[in-house]
Amino acid sequence: MFTLPSLPYAYNALEPYYDEQTLRIHHDKHHQGYVNGLNKAETKLQEARDQGDFSLIKHWERELAFNGSGHILHTMFWENMIPGGSTLSGEVAGRIDRDFGNFQAFKKQFSAAAAGVEGSGWCTLVWVPKFQKLEILQIEKHQDLTLWGCIPLLILDVWEHAYYLKHQNRRADYINDWWNIVNWDDVNRRYLEALS
Template sequence: MKHELPALPYDYNALEPHYDEQTVRLHHDAHHKAYVDGLNNAEAKLAEAREKGDFALVKHWERELAFHGSGHILHTLFWENMSPNGGGPATGLVAEEINKFFGSFETFKKQLSAVAVAVEGSGWALLCYNPMFKKLEILTAEKHQNLTQWGVVPLLVLDVWEHAYYLKYQNKRAAFVEAWWNLVNWEDVNRRLADCLK
């Protein structure tokens, strides 16, 4: 079954003034869609290779599968992790876990922001739950799939590819990161963490 671009959980202009409608529309309808299309293409090419028994290009298509599949997953989380009614300090279970592993919400926020601003090239900052270590981790992902840990479950993701912010924030990534905190959907993050701890 082919993957489809999920609809946004809010209107294109719902995240204004922190995230402008033009960027949201372009980011979702063009960039996220390109990852969905790339994932479908990679899966089709790998199915074709299996059918023909010709794996000469398997390395290429496996890389495409990882890149586009991760891009689709992370973008889906990115949209769901934001809300027009979001922002403020963490609440509920995730607030308790943040205090346990990072000391305070402010320390957590400073670390995640610093990671987001510093990740090299095109990448992501992620708050994840590591079930093996039974703890929260802040990680980065260059491109969509590099520099992460096996087995972690992303709870909160921040896209810092230039296409995520360049129309409004231009080269001011730190300003975009600061504005994004006004949109964080802690209800969604809490639901994801609760699922991990079941």
């Protein structure tokens, strides 16, 4: 069974950009809910296999995709942030320049994509091995509008529960604050792993 991972920092460590109260609720309640949903889906799918009854397969497969993706994306989201942020460097910095022209062009596109996610979802920087380049994707819900075979490197949660207590309906302000706590060392590590 899956468990909720601990945060890699204290609840108040991302202040003032990501507030403690939101972080507590987001991690302890929302992320825990996806872990619970994933475990329930896995249990129900095992029961279906054991009993040979697949009458609810579409429902439990959907629950698996939604909650499993929510768990994976949230886990990466926590790891992609660090108190005080870090400086973009390493091989991923050069790749961003190559694929987007420069960091500012990348940041503008990523911010616009994050702000433009329709309803609830995510924005992510991914490495696409088949294309041999970085791309920016919007992910609606947790599992829609993905690109098969891509490897996520940088994740931004733009569900309202991720920012509403501090930023209310000002998603653009939340995105702007988030850039101050990005863990580029983690992004670079993920990029190097994707290349190997």
